[in-house]
Amino acid sequence: MKQGQQAKADYKKLQKKHVPKKPVLSNCIKAFLVGGSICLLGQFVQQFFIAYFGFNDKTAGSPTVAVMVFIAVLLTGLGVYDRLGQWAGAGSAVPVTGFANAMSSAAMEHRSEGLVLGVGGQMFKVAGPVIVFGTVAAFIVGLIRELVTKFM
Amino acid sequence: MPLLGKQTWKFNSEPYLLATAAVVGPKEGEGPLGEDFDNVHEDPYVGQDSWEKAERRFFEEACERAMDKAGVCGEQINVLYAGDLLNQIITSNFAARQLAVPFLGVFGACSTSMESLALAAMTVDAGFADYALAATSSHNSTAERQFRYPTEYGGQKPPTSQCTVTGAGAAIVGKQGQNRPRITHATIGKVVDLGVISPFEMGPAMAPAAADTIAQHFQDTGRTPEDYDLIITGDLARIGHKLAEELLEQQGIYLGDKFKDCGILMYDPDQSEVFSGGSGCACCATVTYGHLMKRMGRGEFDRILVCATGALLSPMSSQQGESIPCIAHAVVIERGESTWT
Numbered sequence: 164m165k166q167g168q169q170a171k172a173d174y175k176k177l178q179k180k181h182v183p184k185k186p187v188l189s190n191c192i193k194a195f196l197v198g199g200s201i202c203l204l205g206q207f208v209q210q211f212f213i214a215y216f217g218f219n220d221k222t223a224g225s226p227t228v229a230v231m232v233f234i235a236v237l238l239t240g241l242g243v244y245d246r247l248g249q250w251a252g253a254g255s256a257v258p259v260t261g262f263a264n265a266m267s268s269a270a271m272e273h274r275s276e277g278l279v280l281g282v283g284g285q286m287f288k289v290a291g292p293v294i295v296f297g298t299v300a301a302f303i304v305g306l307i308r309e310l311v312t313k314f315m
Numbered sequence: 316m317p318l319l320g321k322q323t324w325k326f327n328s329e330p331y332l333l334a335t336a337a338v339v340g341p342k343e344g345e346g347p348l349g350e351d352f353d354n355v356h357e358d359p360y361v362g363q364d365s366w367e368k369a370e371r372r373f374f375e376e377a378c379e380r381a382m383d384k385a386g387v388c389g390e391q392i393n394v395l396y397a398g399d400l401l402n403q404i405i406t407s408n409f410a411a412r413q414l415a416v417p418f419l420g421v422f423g424a425c426s427t428s429m430e431s432l433a434l435a436a437m438t439v440d441a442g443f444a445d446y447a448l449a450a451t452s453s454h455n456s457t458a459e460r461q462f463r464y465p466t467e468y469g470g471q472k473p474p475t476s477q478c479t480v481t482g483a484g485a486a487i488v489g490k491q492g493q494n495r496p497r498i499t500h501a502t503i504g505k506v507v508d509l510g511v512i513s514p515f516e517m518g519p520a521m522a523p524a525a526a527d528t529i530a531q532h533f534q535d536t537g538r539t540p541e542d543y544d545l546i547i548t549g550d551l552a553r554i555g556h557k558l559a560e561e562l563l564e565q566q567g568i569y570l571g572d573k574f575k576d577c578g579i580l581m582y583d584p585d586q587s588e589v590f591s592g593g594s595g596c597a598c599c600a601t602v603t604y605g606h607l608m609k610r611m612g613r614g615e616f617d618r619i620l621v622c623a624t625g626a627l628l629s630p631m632s633s634q635q636g637e638s639i640p641c642i643a644h645a646v647v648i649e650r651g652e653s654t655w656t
Contacts, residue, residue: 177558181558247469
């Protein structure tokens with residue numbers, strides 16, 4: 164087998180022929196449907212809290228998120244959420260339920276290494292970057308907003 | 316000469332493959348080869364409390380079954396060659412503690428099955444052992460958590476991914492045997508890397524290594540594909556296998572229908588989340604030691620070439636953006652005049 168740059172370039176061409184493309188369009192459609200359905204469900208839960216428990220538009224957010232997170236964690240524990248994730252992709256990963264799945268799956272997985280170093284230490288393994296970059300992005304966007312409102 | 320050409324060992328005494336055993340998990344049992352394994356566990360935990368312990372249990376059971384079938388007890392085993400995918404090959408190391416036999420750990424990623432079998436045959440051929448045991452295992456859940464994400468994490472995998480086989484395979488090689496197949500040659504592969512980076516494209520990464528070893532085998536032995544009834548790769552799966560076939564054709568080696576892949580045979584494409592096929596140390600080991608040995612015993616093959624393929628990456632190397640070095644080792648198994656069940 165030849166190695167080196169030429170062989171690598173030739174092999175890349177050969178791979179293009181045989182390696183199937185990611186089905187981007189159908190993934191987008193599935194993600195839209197599932198992501199939208201999760202948000203719709205969240206909307207129902209929110210309306211439920213407003214109608215029956217005396218919350219208003221602003222305060223209903225917290226119990227709604229708690230319910231959605233609870234559902235996602237339950238489905239993760241029952242071994243359903245990863246199946247949904249394979250089908251829906253970003254549709255089930257982007258909403259708050261995806262974050263709950265990332266946390267709870269890591270916590271379950273590392274239970275065998277103990278509560279402190281396993282669950283405690285590894286729980287943020289998958290979800291950690293979301294928090295880090297979420298905070299960084301919020302900081303930058305907040306800074307831009309502050310500057311824009313001050314000088315314009 | 317025991318060395319043919321550059322990379323092929325010819326075993327003059329042609330050691331016997333006294334017994335083989337394959338134990339698998341539920342998903343493999345549901346696949347088209349389910350009947351051919353010695354035992355199918357419905358519980359992927361096998362009653363243990365961690366995935367790692369479960370994998371070890373598969374490993375130990377495969378060894379026990381192989382010893383039972385060969386009628387050999389632990390004390391008679393002169394050497395055990397074993398490896399697996401976990402860091403510091405803990406499955407093999409910990410199982411070897413239980414077996415208490417002289418032990419050499421090997422790591423060839425998914426090529427470990429044929430790497431250990433070649434070493435076992437060499438040791439017996441050279442007279443350093445009367446009985447050598449070669450074993451390997453993998454577990455879907457231990458591999459997922461070490462190489463990818465937590466098992467219950469809802470990430471989406473591309474169609475080029477493969478499904479790590481849950482199971483273990485073991486083989487006993489002996490100096491003397493009756494009515495058993497023999498190991499005649501082994502071709503030790505070189506590490507080949509044609510620049511595939513994505514850890515979700517293991518098949519395409521390993522295909523050049525498989526093609527290299529198979530072509531080298533024919534060159535070293537002077538044989539042609541006509542000399543074999545089956546030439547089978549370990550876990551290239553549907554995409555990698557096509558690539559290997561084309562790479563061989565570029566070198567003028569046409570294998571046609573004889574060219575198969577354990578990763579493709581293992582699962583039905585309609586099974587959930589098998590993607591392009593099986594992978595893992597246990598893929599080549601269980602298909603060879605379970606399915607292929609059964610078929611050979613029925614007289615379907617006289618001589619086969621099993622080429623196990625391994626992707627020598629670590630989660631760290633792939634996060635650092637390095638391409639995947641790959642290797643393939645091939646072993647020739649001959650039926651002789653015998654048949655068995």
